[in-house]
Amino acid sequence: MTPGFTGGADLFAAAPLVSGRTDRGRAVQIVIRGRGRVGKTVFANALGQFFRAAGARLQIWCIDAQDRPDSLGHFFPDAKFPPNLQQIDCRRWLEGMIHDQKTEGYDVILDVGTGHDAVIKKLRRDSDFPKTLAADGIRTISAFVVGTDAGDLDAVRRHLEDETSLGEAVLIVLNEGIVGHGPLRRVFEAVRNDPVIRLAEMRGAVVVEMPELGCMRGVVKRRLTFQAAADDRRLTRVDDPLSFFDQERVAIWWHRKLPDCFKTIPAEWMPRIPERVAVS
Numbered sequence: 001m002t003p004g005f006t007g008g009a010d011l012f013a014a015a016p017l018v019s020g021r022t023d024r025g026r027a028v029q030i031v032i033r034g035r036g037r038v039g040k041t042v043f044a045n046a047l048g049q050f051f052r053a054a055g056a057r058l059q060i061w062c063i064d065a066q067d068r069p070d071s072l073g074h075f076f077p078d079a080k081f082p083p084n085l086q087q088i089d090c091r092r093w094l095e096g097m098i099h100d101q102k103t104e105g106y107d108v109i110l111d112v113g114t115g116h117d118a119v120i121k122k123l124r125r126d127s128d129f130p131k132t133l134a135a136d137g138i139r140t141i142s143a144f145v146v147g148t149d150a151g152d153l154d155a156v157r158r159h160l161e162d163e164t165s166l167g168e169a170v171l172i173v174l175n176e177g178i179v180g181h182g183p184l185r186r187v188f189e190a191v192r193n194d195p196v197i198r199l200a201e202m203r204g205a206v207v208v209e210m211p212e213l214g215c216m217r218g219v220v221k222r223r224l225t226f227q228a229a230a231d232d233r234r235l236t237r238v239d240d241p242l243s244f245f246d247q248e249r250v251a252i253w254w255h256r257k258l259p260d261c262f263k264t265i266p267a268e269w270m271p272r273i274p275e276r277v278a279v280s
Contacts, residue, residue: 026139027101028271029108030171033117034145034155039175042220043145043210044111045075047271049226050258056271057106061097063090064113072111074223090119098129102136107271117155124164131167141269143171145210147178148187153196160199169269170205172197176212208264211257215246230254 032044041064048060060079062072072079082093094110101108112120123129130140142159146152156172159165179187188209191197197207213219219229222240229242230251242250262270 025268025272026137027105027107028139028141028269029098029101029110029133030141030143030269030271031120032109032111032143032145033120033159035152037178038145038147038152039177039210040145041072041111042177042216043143043173043175044109045072046210046226046258047262048072048076048109050254050262051107051271051273053227054273056273058271059101059106059108061094061108061110062113063094063116063119064111075225085113085116087116087119087122090116091122094119094123098133102133102138105137109271121162124162128164130164139169139268141169141171143173145173145175146191147175148191150190150194153191153194156200157196160196160203166203169266170200170203171265171269172200172205172207174207174209176209177216179212206265206269208261210261211253213250213253215242215249218242218246219250226250226254226258 030047032040034040044060044062048058052058060072060076062079062081063085064071073081080097082090084090097108133140142165144156144159146156156170159170174188174191176188192207197205201207219226219242222229222242224242229247230253
């Protein structure tokens, strides 16, 4: 195990660029959105694991009917799910959960499964909940995960056309993990130059690139946390272990590439971490 390392907290504690990530200020509700198969759950998983390792008081909510190997429930035993996935029941469940967040003041990552974005849209039309939450000290961030297909931007386009979205923070995550070949800059060039991206940036959106982890499938299949996969050499003694080289790949991604990605996101859009985190 890397000496003195306790997870994401160490990296943030040592980096002046993220000194604004403290336990003071607004709570956040980060809504992970986008079309299917773009890596929404992977991004939610990485975000949740990293900021929990850094000490964030963070809940994970999920509206997703699929029990895939990468399901958030496998990595966050305390993740919250609605009792059923009928849209009206999901909306009522989500209203109750939001009320609890307003009362308790914790941060939230909400993974919106494919086909359930209508739940969010209905809440917007009925209550304009981003403005309502802002009045109660909660900042909402719509985080759209996209790949290289032009259709991946449709959800962003619809969001920009929705009058209830005006003024809401928008994060666009280019997922390098679904790029099959070619230099990443060239592959994402068309997406970055798309008029939808340009309009979003004019309205204050931030575009970031989530770094690829080549052995992501192997980590997820084994239901390992990223920190364990990166740092716990004892994993070489379990059945079907990650190779030494894959462990090194995870370590570089977890300790270096992922923090560098998160540093490019405004601190006030991310889960809050305590100013002082014990370091072994």
